[in-house]
Structures are given as structure tokens and as C-alpha cells.
Amino acid sequence: VGVVILPNPSIQPFKTAIRNASVPGLTEDQPIAFRGVDPHTVEGYKQIHVSTEVAASLMDGNACLEEFLKECGGVFISGARRKKGRRGGRGSGRQSLYRDNEGDDISTSASSTDLDESERASPLFTFVELFAGIGGFRIGLERIGGACVLASEHDPIACRIYRRHFDNKQVSTSTSVNENESDKGNTNQEIWNGNRHHLLECDMLDVVSDDFPPDGFDILTAGFPCQPFSARGEQKGLNDDGHRGQLYQELVRTLMEQRPPFFLFENVVGLVTMEGGHRHADRDSEFAKPPIDGKHTFKSGKVMERILDAFRGCGYKVEWKVVNSGRFVSQYRERVYFVGSLTELNCPDMEWDNIYPPEEEKPPILRDVLEQDYAQSKAVAESEITLQQWEKLQLIHHGEAATRARLKVEDYAPTLISSYRIPASPATRFVMEEADGTLRHGDPLRPRFLTTREFRDIMGFPDDFDVSAPYNNELGHIYQGLGNAVVPPVIEGIGREMLRLMKLVKQQ
Known part of the structure; x- marks a missing residue:
């Protein structure tokens, strides 16, 4: 910069x-x-x-x-870097933590309902959410007693969705800051003394040390940009047009400046296999049924090793694992997760098998996720493709769209992506059979997209996560935000294992 x-x-x-x-x-x-x-x-x-x-x-x-x-x-x-008052689109959407200045519990978050009173009143750990998107890391970590002390996101629509959910969850009392107030006159120390979290709506390149809480935090989280590494794109990697492929270096800068004890990062599996990496399929299944039909082992390529070396060079022990969300939600979704701990902590290794839910807690099949009263659902009616789109879809799939482009209701969904609501995409899969078995093959019902509610549930976001259009009645923003997000139950599972390690380190 x-x-x-x-x-x-x-x-x-x-x-x-x-x-x-x-x-x-x-x-x-x-x-x-x-x-x-x-x-x-x-x-x-x-x-x-x-x-x-x-x-x-x-x-x-x-x-x-x-x-x-x-x-x-x-x-x-x-x-x-840009000064705070000059960051384009920066918002002041601050939310309080679990306690106000008087020490009273003021949390009303549905995502923290599993915690007892003492855990809600005093967070078990604190975390920062960079490249926050719509808040998937936060939802997962708040479920196990974490408190978000800073979030940063550049995209204004994602910020609007983020605020819409979290602003309504934790309400400040006398220490609240009006969302329309400017930051003028409020120093960083005053903000943190007021025990408030705030969302920075700005370029990650302009997030500076003074933005972070002066007393530190426990975990740095980030889903750094995946487009340069995704197999669905050109895979330009570190040489991506623009600076997206190099933004992991902003995480390096943050690790060096802030020295959090732990970090948790996420990216697409294409990052692992670029430039010499590969996967090997082990038919010893770890999943209940297809399409998740086997365990894969991975060897990292040159790009992955370069990024790992950068994180290790900050003084961290780094472990990584490709995790498929199919054990958590009704979706085949592979992502690589990085877990780091300061080397001087001598932290024990992650027990990755601990992150998964019990075997008996299998996610529902798609049929159970679909709208039950679809005939009366406005959302279902609005998600039906047009006759012209159906004809084009048949051309794309050579007249076999009814079999090639269908979602299998007795199975999992394939990986849901940000561009899901594009009918001309060969990768998009449609609902062609409703929950009761009614077919949508064009006569009289045409295929339809998943509704935003169905999409939300398949991504593992909570029932109270608002999936109405955030701007200009455009539902595409919701599909984009969810498609770019992490799966909160996966973050919750990894977070629980990290919390176990944090407690062991503290005992040592």
C-alpha cells in the first residue's frame, strides 16, 4: 500500500x-x-x-x-494507509458485548441460548472477525461463548446484512452509540472503555492497529478472499488481477502487530491443490451415504506452502484440515481451515475428529429442508424459472436438464455458491421434485431455485437470520452473501476443539 x-x-x-x-x-x-x-x-x-x-x-x-x-x-x-475519518463507506454499526458498564447481562442473542447465565455474562473468549462477510464466523463462535470485539468487511451489502442480524441481537443500555453518530470525538480507547464492538466498513488495507481492542483478544478469524484459488474461476492464485490473491499478507500483518494467541482462517480447497497439490480418495467412508462417499487425503501445493510459511513465520504453530460440511448440514462443501497458536504456548495438536457432531446426529436430507406448503408459498412461486429459462436450461444440458440439473431430494445439495441464482449457469441445480413428491418438469410446474429460506438452512444459518432482500428488493444479495459464507456449525465444531486446547494451555 x-x-x-x-x-x-x-x-x-x-x-x-x-x-x-x-x-x-x-x-x-x-x-x-x-x-x-x-x-x-x-x-x-x-x-x-x-x-x-x-x-x-x-x-x-x-x-x-x-x-x-x-x-x-x-x-x-x-x-x-487511510485515516479512520476518510475510509469510504465506513459505518458505525457498533454493538455492545455481553455486559454493559454496570456488569448486567444484556444479551438477547438467539445464538447464545445454549449458554448458561454465567457464560453469557462473561465471555469464555474474545475474537476478531476480518473479511467478515455476513457473520458466519461470529454466529458459530458466539454459540460456544465467544464475544466478537471487532469485525471488518468491505462490501456494503454484506455489511447491511451483517448489521441487520447482529444489531437486533445485542442491545446496549446507557452506553449505546447511535448508529447514525459519527466517530468524531470518540477515541479508540473511549470506544473500548465503553465495552462496545463495532463493524468497520472499509478496505482491509486500511484496518490499522488502533482499530483493535487495546487489551487484545484471543482468536483472529478470517475467511480471506477465495476467488483467486477457486477451481470455478481462472485460478490465478497469488497473481490474481487486483490484490485479492495477496490479501493473506494482511492477515500476516495483523498477526505480527496484534499477536493473538490463536487464529482460525478459511478458504476453498482449490488453494490446497494449486501448483503441485493433489487429493487422494480413501473409500473408507466417514459419511453416512453418497454423494459424500469417502475420505480424502490432501497434499499441499506450492501456493499453499507459501501461505503456510508466511503464517509460521509470524511465530505460530499452524495446522490445517480440509473439512466437508456434509457431517453438519445438508450440503457437500469442502473448505480448508487453518488453526494457529503462538509457538511459545506449546499448544497440543488439534484432534480434528472432535469437531464433528455425534454419528447419530445426521443432518436432514434435502426433502426435509424443502418448503412443505410449497403450493401456498409466495417465495416458492417467485423462485420458479420462466418458460424461456426452462427452454434455455434444456439447451445447456442437451435436453436432459430434468436429470442433469436436478437437486436430489433424498441426498445432500452440492456446494452452494454465491452465483447460485443464475439460471444459465451449468453448475446451478434446481428443485425438480417437491417434498411431497410432486414433479416440476415443466408441465404444469417448472423447475425452481431454492428459496432463500431453504438456502439459509442448507448453509447452517439460524432460523432467525433474516433472508429478505437487504436492498432494492434484490434477493440475489442474500444468495451471494450466504454462498460466500462459512458454515456456522463447522465453525462451532472447530471452535469447541480450539476452546478445549485454550483451556489446556491455560492449565499448563
């Missing part, structure tokens, strides 16, 4: 200079955009927060850019 200080008339010419400088990572058709433009203390100048590609090019001594800055009297400052 970095900032360029320029005279006002030189801002637009600077974009032209960037275009002519052959900056690595920027394509010819890619618009030149700044992360932000802020006032400077010197009148007539601006602070230009450049993209990571431009910052890296300037740090490498790009001759064209250096010549431009010299001619216009500009200067580049490496490592500078």
Missing part, C-alpha cells in the same frame, strides 16, 4: 501516466482507479491512495512513474 501526494491539476494526468507505465498486474482494458482521494495539509494538494499494483510498481522504482512525480512535484509514501 501507499499514498501519492500530488498537486490537484496532476491527478487526472497521473492516471494517464499509470496507463503508460506498464504496471504489472494492470491489464490494458482495466480502468485506472484509486482506493481513495483525501485532502492534504498543504492547500492545493491531495493524498492519492493508489492500488496495490501501483504501490508495488512505485516501490520497485518504475521509471515512468518516478519521472512523472519528479516533473509535477509529487511524492510517494510507502506503507501509508
Whole structure:
């Protein structure tokens, strides 16, 4: 990261200079955009927060850019991040923790109903949720007594969904901060003295040390961007257009600066197998029935090893495991989870078998998740595809959409993704049989998408998680948010095992 200080008339010419400088990572058709433009203390100048590609090019001594800055009297400052008051779209959606300043229990969260009174009044551990999305980590960890002390998310719609759920769960008393109040006049120390959590709506590149609680926290969590590593994309990995493939380095920075005792990160399984990694199928099944028909062992590739080395280089013991959500919810969903602990803690190894629910607690099949009163359901009616979409779907699947594009109601769902509500996608699977066996093969009922309620349940989010449209009556935002999320019951299972280890370390 970095900032360029320029005279006002030189801002637009600077974009032209960037275009002519052959900056690595920027394509010819890619618009030149700044992360932000802020006032400077010197009148007539601006602070230009450049993209990571431009910052890296300037740090490498790009001759064209250096010549431009010299001619216009500009200067580049490496490592500078945006100030709090200048973060685009930053919100103040703060929520209190489990206790107000008087020590009274004020939690009304449905996700904490399994805890006894003493656990709700005094959190067992605290955590920070970076790349928070719609709050999957938080839901899972709050169920076992954790308290979120900071969250950060860049996407404004995800932030709206996050606030809509969590703002209604924990209500502050006399120490509350109005959601519309600005941060002006409130120092970070004052915020933490008030025992309040807040959501930072800003680029992760601008989250700084002062944003974190001064007394520290126990676990750093993050589902860092997966698009560069996903097998559904181009898999550009660490060389992804933009800086998404390198954002794990922001977690490295945070680990180095904050030194939390533990961390829990998540990403797609494609990260494990990139550049020389692979999987091996073991037919000794660990699951009850297909499609989850065997246990896989994985060997990490070069990209995975580079990221692991970076985390270890921060002074952490790092373990990882590919976990399939099929033991927790009605979905085949493989994700890799990283668990880290400070090396000086001498933390025992994770017992990964402990994360799973008991064998007798099998998740429901899809038939049990589908809308029961589908004939009267407005959501079901609105999820039915049009005749034109049905005809196009038949073309995509060569006339065999009724078998190739169906969800198997006696089984699990395949991996649900953020682009699920796209009818033309060959990967989308549709409800073609209702819970009572009624077929939707086009006459009279056409296939339909999963409703947002069904999608939510298959992802393991709680019943009180609002799945109405968060903005402009557009339900696609809900599918996108849920499709990008972690599965909360998986996080809960891993969290329980981490909590066991935390207690052992404390005893030692």
C-alpha cells in the first residue's frame, strides 16, 4: 500500500501516466482507479491512495512513474494507509458485548441460548472477525461463548446484512452509540472503555492497529478472499488481477502487530491443490451415504506452502484440515481451515475428529429442508424459472436438464455458491421434485431455485437470520452473501476443539 501526494491539476494526468507505465498486474482494458482521494495539509494538494499494483510498481522504482512525480512535484509514501475519518463507506454499526458498564447481562442473542447465565455474562473468549462477510464466523463462535470485539468487511451489502442480524441481537443500555453518530470525538480507547464492538466498513488495507481492542483478544478469524484459488474461476492464485490473491499478507500483518494467541482462517480447497497439490480418495467412508462417499487425503501445493510459511513465520504453530460440511448440514462443501497458536504456548495438536457432531446426529436430507406448503408459498412461486429459462436450461444440458440439473431430494445439495441464482449457469441445480413428491418438469410446474429460506438452512444459518432482500428488493444479495459464507456449525465444531486446547494451555 501507499499514498501519492500530488498537486490537484496532476491527478487526472497521473492516471494517464499509470496507463503508460506498464504496471504489472494492470491489464490494458482495466480502468485506472484509486482506493481513495483525501485532502492534504498543504492547500492545493491531495493524498492519492493508489492500488496495490501501483504501490508495488512505485516501490520497485518504475521509471515512468518516478519521472512523472519528479516533473509535477509529487511524492510517494510507502506503507501509508487511510485515516479512520476518510475510509469510504465506513459505518458505525457498533454493538455492545455481553455486559454493559454496570456488569448486567444484556444479551438477547438467539445464538447464545445454549449458554448458561454465567457464560453469557462473561465471555469464555474474545475474537476478531476480518473479511467478515455476513457473520458466519461470529454466529458459530458466539454459540460456544465467544464475544466478537471487532469485525471488518468491505462490501456494503454484506455489511447491511451483517448489521441487520447482529444489531437486533445485542442491545446496549446507557452506553449505546447511535448508529447514525459519527466517530468524531470518540477515541479508540473511549470506544473500548465503553465495552462496545463495532463493524468497520472499509478496505482491509486500511484496518490499522488502533482499530483493535487495546487489551487484545484471543482468536483472529478470517475467511480471506477465495476467488483467486477457486477451481470455478481462472485460478490465478497469488497473481490474481487486483490484490485479492495477496490479501493473506494482511492477515500476516495483523498477526505480527496484534499477536493473538490463536487464529482460525478459511478458504476453498482449490488453494490446497494449486501448483503441485493433489487429493487422494480413501473409500473408507466417514459419511453416512453418497454423494459424500469417502475420505480424502490432501497434499499441499506450492501456493499453499507459501501461505503456510508466511503464517509460521509470524511465530505460530499452524495446522490445517480440509473439512466437508456434509457431517453438519445438508450440503457437500469442502473448505480448508487453518488453526494457529503462538509457538511459545506449546499448544497440543488439534484432534480434528472432535469437531464433528455425534454419528447419530445426521443432518436432514434435502426433502426435509424443502418448503412443505410449497403450493401456498409466495417465495416458492417467485423462485420458479420462466418458460424461456426452462427452454434455455434444456439447451445447456442437451435436453436432459430434468436429470442433469436436478437437486436430489433424498441426498445432500452440492456446494452452494454465491452465483447460485443464475439460471444459465451449468453448475446451478434446481428443485425438480417437491417434498411431497410432486414433479416440476415443466408441465404444469417448472423447475425452481431454492428459496432463500431453504438456502439459509442448507448453509447452517439460524432460523432467525433474516433472508429478505437487504436492498432494492434484490434477493440475489442474500444468495451471494450466504454462498460466500462459512458454515456456522463447522465453525462451532472447530471452535469447541480450539476452546478445549485454550483451556489446556491455560492449565499448563
